[in-house]
Each structure stands twice: as C-alpha cells, then as structure tokens.
Amino acid sequence: MARGGIREKRVREGRLVVVSNRVADPKRDRKAGGLAVAVGETLEATGGAWFGWSGEISSDARKAKPQVRQVDGVYLVTIDLTREELDGYYFGFSNQCLWPLLHYRIDLVHFEQEYYDEYRIVNRRFANLLAQFLGPNDVIWIHDLHLIPMAAELRQHGCKQPIGFFLHVPFPPPEVVSALPRHHDLLKDLMAYDLIGFQTKRDTACFRNYAMQELGAQLLRDGSLQYASYRIQCEAFPVGIDVDTFAELSTNAEARKQIEFLQQSKGSRVLIVGVDRLDYSKGLVERLTAYREFLRTYKENRNKVVLMQVTPPSRETVKSYAQIRRELDRLEGDINGEFGEMDWTPVRYIRRSVGRERLAALYRASRVGLVTPLRDGMNLVAKEYVAAQNENDPGVLILSRFAGAAETMKQALIVNPYDVEQVAYALQMAINMPLEERRERHQALLASIRKEDVHAWSRAFLSHLSGTKRGFAGILPLDRDAQLQ
Numbered sequence: 001m002a003r004g005g006i007r008e009k010r011v012r013e014g015r016l017v018v019v020s021n022r023v024a025d026p027k028r029d030r031k032a033g034g035l036a037v038a039v040g041e042t043l044e045a046t047g048g049a050w051f052g053w054s055g056e057i058s059s060d061a062r063k064a065k066p067q068v069r070q071v072d073g074v075y076l077v078t079i080d081l082t083r084e085e086l087d088g089y090y091f092g093f094s095n096q097c098l099w100p101l102l103h104y105r106i107d108l109v110h111f112e113q114e115y116y117d118e119y120r121i122v123n124r125r126f127a128n129l130l131a132q133f134l135g136p137n138d139v140i141w142i143h144d145l146h147l148i149p150m151a152a153e154l155r156q157h158g159c160k161q162p163i164g165f166f167l168h169v170p171f172p173p174p175e176v177v178s179a180l181p182r183h184h185d186l187l188k189d190l191m192a193y194d195l196i197g198f199q200t201k202r203d204t205a206c207f208r209n210y211a212m213q214e215l216g217a218q219l220l221r222d223g224s225l226q227y228a229s230y231r232i233q234c235e236a237f238p239v240g241i242d243v244d245t246f247a248e249l250s251t252n253a254e255a256r257k258q259i260e261f262l263q264q265s266k267g268s269r270v271l272i273v274g275v276d277r278l279d280y281s282k283g284l285v286e287r288l289t290a291y292r293e294f295l296r297t298y299k300e301n302r303n304k305v306v307l308m309q310v311t312p313p314s315r316e317t318v319k320s321y322a323q324i325r326r327e328l329d330r331l332e333g334d335i336n337g338e339f340g341e342m343d344w345t346p347v348r349y350i351r352r353s354v355g356r357e358r359l360a361a362l363y364r365a366s367r368v369g370l371v372t373p374l375r376d377g378m379n380l381v382a383k384e385y386v387a388a389q390n391e392n393d394p395g396v397l398i399l400s401r402f403a404g405a406a407e408t409m410k411q412a413l414i415v416n417p418y419d420v421e422q423v424a425y426a427l428q429m430a431i432n433m434p435l436e437e438r439r440e441r442h443q444a445l446l447a448s449i450r451k452e453d454v455h456a457w458s459r460a461f462l463s464h465l466s467g468t469k470r471g472f473a474g475i476l477p478l479d480r481d482a483q484l485q
C-alpha cells in the first residue's frame with residue numbers, strides 16, 4: 001500500500017462500516033454461514049466497508065498492516081491472526097464458551113482464562129486498527145458473539161459514532177448466561193453500544209432480563225435500557241434473505257440444468273433435503289434418527305425417498321465437533337446398512353459446501369425441506385428453501401420450533417426436533433400433503449419471508465441506529481412496572 005497506508009483507503013464519511021469475525025469476498029467465497037450471506041447482501045446494496053479477520057494465520061500478524069481490497073464498491077479490510085490468537089479468541093472463547101452457552105449447551109462450555117484473555121486482546125487489536133480507519137460520520141455495525149467488547153474498546157479511542165451490535169445466535173435466559181465465568185465483565189461491555197439487535201422477541205426479552213437482573217440496568221418505557229448514564233436500545237430484527245435473487249437463482253439456466261440432473265438421478269423417488277454446517281446445534285443426529293424412525297414406521301416409503309444431507313464440516317479442531325462428525329458418520333452407515341438396496345441409498349451425505357445455484361436447484365427439486373436445529377438464532381436455510389420452490393407445485397418445510405425462524409414461519413410443519421416420532425410423522429405428512437394445502441402454506445410462508453427479507457432487516461437496523469444518540473438517559477420516565485415474558 002502507498003504511503004499513508006490505510007488512511008488513503010479510508011471509507012468516505014458517513015458510510016456504513018461493518019465489522020465481523022469473518023469477511024467474505026462475494027466474488028470468490030462460497031462460505032456456508034448465515035452471517036456472511038446476510039452481511040454480504042447488505043453491503044452489496046449499501047456500499048461501505050467490511051472489516052474483520054482474513055481467514056489466514058501468520059506469525060507476524062500483530063505487526064502487519066490490514067489488507068485492503070475493493071470489490072463492487074465495498075472495501076474489504078482484513079487482518080491475519082496469530083496461531084495463538086486464533087486458538088484463544090476463535091476456537092477457545094468464541095467456539096468453546098460463547099457458542100455452546102448461547103445455544104443453551106452449558107454442558108459443552110469449556111472455559112479457560114487464557115481463552116478469555118486472548119479474546120479481549122483480539123477485540124482490542126481490531127478496535128485499535130479500526131479506530132484509525134473511521135470518519136466522524138461513519139455508522140458502525142458490529143456483528144456477533146466474537147466481537148462483544150469491541151464498542152467499549154472503540155469508545156476508549158474517543159469514538160462517538162453510533163455503534164450497533166447484532167447477535168446472530170440466540171440469547172438464552174439469564175440462568176443459562178450466568179453460568180459463564182466472567183459473564184458480568186463481558187456483557188457489561190454491551191452497554192457501550194447504542195443499539196443491540198437480536199433475532200427474535202424471545203432473545204430480546206431474555207437479554208433485557210439479564211441486563212436488569214445481573215447488571216442492574218433499568219428498563220425504560222420504550223423498551224430501551226438505562227445503564228449508568230447511558231440509554232441502550234434493544235430490539236428484535238429478524239434476519240432474512242434476498243428472496244427475489246434467491247428465487248431467480250433457482251430458475252436460471254444453471255439451476256435448470258442441475259434440477260434436470262437431480263431429477264434424472266432420483267428417478268421417481270421423493271427428495272428430502274437438509275443443508276447445515278456440521279454443528280451440534282443443528283440437530284443432525286436427531287434428524288437422522290428421526291429419518292430412520294420414519295423408514296421403520298412408514299414402511300411404504302422404503303426405496304421411494306432419499307434424504308440428501310449437505311453438511312460442510314466446521315470448527316473441526318474443537319472436540320465436540322469432531323465427536324458429532326463421528327456420530328453422524330456412524331448413523332449414516334447404520335441407516336444405509338439397515339435399509340439400503342442395490343439400487344437405493346436412503347441417505348446421501350455430502351460433506352462440503354456447494355455453490356448457490358446448486359443449492360437453489362437442490363431445494364427446488366426437493367419435496368421436503370428438513371430444518372430441525374436444536375437451537376438456532378434464525379436459520380436462513382428455512383427461508384432459502386421456501387424462496388426456491390415452484391409456486392405451482394411447492395415442497396413442504398418441516399421446521400424446528402427452536403429455530404428463530406419459527407417465530408414467524410408459522411405455516412411450516414413445526415416440530416420438536418428431540419421428538420423423533422413426531423418428526424417421522426411430519427415427514428409422512430409432508431410427503432402425502434395434497435397440492436392445495438402445499439400451495440396455501442407456501443404462499444403464506446413466501447409472504448412472511450418477503451416481509452422480513454434481508455433488505456428490511458438492514459434498513460430497520462440501520463435506521464434505528466442512525467436515530468440513536470448516545471447520551472444521558474432521563475428523557476423518558478422509568479417504567480418500573482414493566483414486566484417481561
């Protein structure tokens with residue numbers, strides 16, 4: 001980079017600056033993950049800058065300057081991490097403490113003080129670099145559990161810009177959150193934001209409860225919180241997808257080719273699709289168990305259905321992920337061994353990411369979308385499945401009640417993913433559902449995902465954020481009687 005370094009590439013004043021752990025180049029990456037997809041689509045529409053980890057490790061990362069690229073009007077500003085930082089901040093605190101905790105899995109939390117220290121060090125380093133890059137009128141939007149302390153660090157640099165935070169994963173009740181060592185020290189830093197966004201009303205209510213019970217914040221009449229002299233807004237902003245673009249993808253020439261190929265290879269069999277990163281929160285073991293139950297109970301479906309499960313590995317060095325991978329491999333083998341025929345493989349398990357067109361084609365060719373996480377912030381796969389359907393002959397979505405998406409996608413077949421008999425029954429219902437009912441449900445689901453698409457999500461968040469003003473609370477009277485569900 002020329003003299004003057006990063007300042008020369010500085011974002012134009014008043015632009016949107018997004019910060020997240022991962023930064024995805026929309027031209028090159030086919031990353032599996034809701035955050036990358038939603039943020040990428042927002043920035044494509046608004047322009048601005050995206051700051052975060054390059055995905056690389058290097059031994060001199062702490063001394064190196066950020067790498068800056070411009071792709072379609074968006075500046076991608078990335079830094080490498082050292083091995084030590086990656087192990088402590090990402091694999092350690094983010095993925096062995098916060099991820100299981102926020103997905104209600106206290107049993108999988110593995111806390112070590114060094115993880116937490118490294119998490120804080122990386123947040124400080126991100127903030128030190130970002131502070132040099134900001135213009136006075138920029139609006140800063142920080143994403144997800146990896147970067148909770150970042151606003152507090154930026155405030156130390158005197159940053160007065162509006163700073164918003166969006167949590168892509170669930171926020172559980174205070175009883176769960178308070179099991180995390182250092183939770184007060186960590187979560188009080190959320191109070192440095194002007195706006196905190198959650199996926200669902202339930203998450204928002206849990207956070208307000210936590211802030212009141214554990215941090216001593218007070219709830220104001222408009223639902224915001226007063227903490228010391230600050231007022232922090234917190235609201236639900238359900239994340240969505242770009243419905244039209246995804247629907248188009250599922251009908252373009254490449255998708256049509258893929259659909260034809262899928263139809264030939266499945267013959268007259270009914271396709272059931274599951275698409276998830278390999279993560280214990282996705283309920284994959286329970287899903288395969290339910291599918292086995294379905295084949296055992298509703299015998300007429302043998303040799304007539306195929307479950308296509310597309311599951312790229314993630315966070316492979318973390319023990320709980322390696323374990324779930326082994327369990328899935330075993331279960332897939334068991335099912336194919338128990339029911340398979342010379343000409344029929346009941347479960348086809350693909351362990352990698354596939355391109356967006358192939359994914360859209362796979363959804364469209366599938367009669368059933370099986371989305372059964374044990375806990376999920378939102379789940380964009382549910383929305384993509386609906387967007388990709390042929391409106392005249394749509395498939396049926398089976399959706400876990402524990403996905404954030406279930407708060408609005410009520411016309412799906414809503415199931416309890418732990419109840420394998422119920423999920424097996426839902427599969428039977430979906431496969432036999434009359435066309436008219438499929439159409440009615442699909443129309444309603446399509447309307448709901450259109451109403452809350454990715455553009456509505458970012459518009460709502462950003463307009464709230466630009467309307468916030470960090471300052472003394474007291475404009476609104478306290479609502480001491482306010483109760484939360």
Ligand code: ADP
Nearest residue numbers: 032033034037276310312352353354379380381
């Ligand atoms: P999460 O963010 O927890 O991974 P979501 O369902 O919200 O779950 O988002 C997953 C995103 O990643 C979706 O946009 C989905 O299309 C994409 N994705 C998941 N698995 C794959 C895969 N195997 N290949 C390509 N994209 C994938």
Ligand code: F6P
Nearest residue numbers: 022032033034035144168169314
């Ligand atoms: O919010 C959690 C999240 O960022 C998802 O949006 C995304 O799918 C996933 O985690 C990606 O995980 P990782 O960056 O650890 O691969």
